[in-house]
Amino acid sequence: MRTLVILFFTTLSLFAYDATNGTVLLLEFNASQSISLSKNGITIPLLKHPNDVQKKIAFIAIPYRQDQPIELLYTTTQGSQKLSLHVKQGDYKKEILSVEPSKVSPPKEALAQIKKEAQEAAKIYQTFTPKRYWTTPFAIPLQSTITSDYGNARIFNDTLQSYHSGTDFRASSGTPIVAANDGIVVLAKTRYYAGGSIVIDHGEGLYSVYYHLSSLSLHVGDNVKQGDIVGLSGSTGRVTGPHLHFGFMVQGIPIDPLDFIDKINTLFE
Numbered sequence: 001m002r003t004l005v006i007l008f009f010t011t012l013s014l015f016a017y018d019a020t021n022g023t024v025l026l027l028e029f030n031a032s033q034s035i036s037l038s039k040n041g042i043t044i045p046l047l048k049h050p051n052d053v054q055k056k057i058a059f060i061a062i063p064y065r066q067d068q069p070i071e072l073l074y075t076t077t078q079g080s081q082k083l084s085l086h087v088k089q090g091d092y093k094k095e096i097l098s099v100e101p102s103k104v105s106p107p108k109e110a111l112a113q114i115k116k117e118a119q120e121a122a123k124i125y126q127t128f129t130p131k132r133y134w135t136t137p138f139a140i141p142l143q144s145t146i147t148s149d150y151g152n153a154r155i156f157n158d159t160l161q162s163y164h165s166g167t168d169f170r171a172s173s174g175t176p177i178v179a180a181n182d183g184i185v186v187l188a189k190t191r192y193y194a195g196g197s198i199v200i201d202h203g204e205g206l207y208s209v210y211y212h213l214s215s216l217s218l219h220v221g222d223n224v225k226q227g228d229i230v231g232l233s234g235s236t237g238r239v240t241g242p243h244l245h246f247g248f249m250v251q252g253i254p255i256d257p258l259d260f261i262d263k264i265n266t267l268f269e
């Protein structure tokens, strides 16, 4: 069930839904209602539907590491309604990977750089740009075989346990990689784990990420259009070989990019 759209046309009946970790729930609302929505006490913005003025939409991102239920509070002029999301663990696989030892146990001199990069990325992903840059469906940045799915539980060099926060596509070094949709480049640099990295802000808390690039074609602040080349694929950072890592962040949470694209694109059907 990749496409789950919940429609709220009436209020004040109790709902309970399953939500899979590492995915997004796409909610649709009747635009004529005055509605506010929160997730565990944090306001979730209601956004314009890209294709239907009668509706509004909201994204509820479910973290990969989330076992507690998520509580949504939905308030209209008629009152409030609580919606408890039971988090179901996705059917994710396990992977055992061998990478350069320094990418599992980084040398001391790399630790400050790693910390700085993590802080810089967190700051970007927590930024909510009110403007929406996209007007058309999202696209996959490369038509190629998927070599590792989002959500795989990973063990690096028999020691480090992690999970895969994006989708990997087979790509020999030097393959052009294109932007999934319009936006503004907010990160363009080489980083310790992600290697050559481009991050695009699509507005309203949505960011697409492209990692392990051998060269970058864009700079921070560039306006990018869907299909523009962001860079060439490579094997920089923590990798077993050349590939593209494509990821998507919603409200600061890395979710399955292909599941997200499937869902958001249903809005154009």
Ligand SMILES: [Zn+2]
Residues within 6 Å of the ligand: 148, 164, 165, 166, 167, 168, 244, 245, 246
């Ligand atoms: Zn990856």
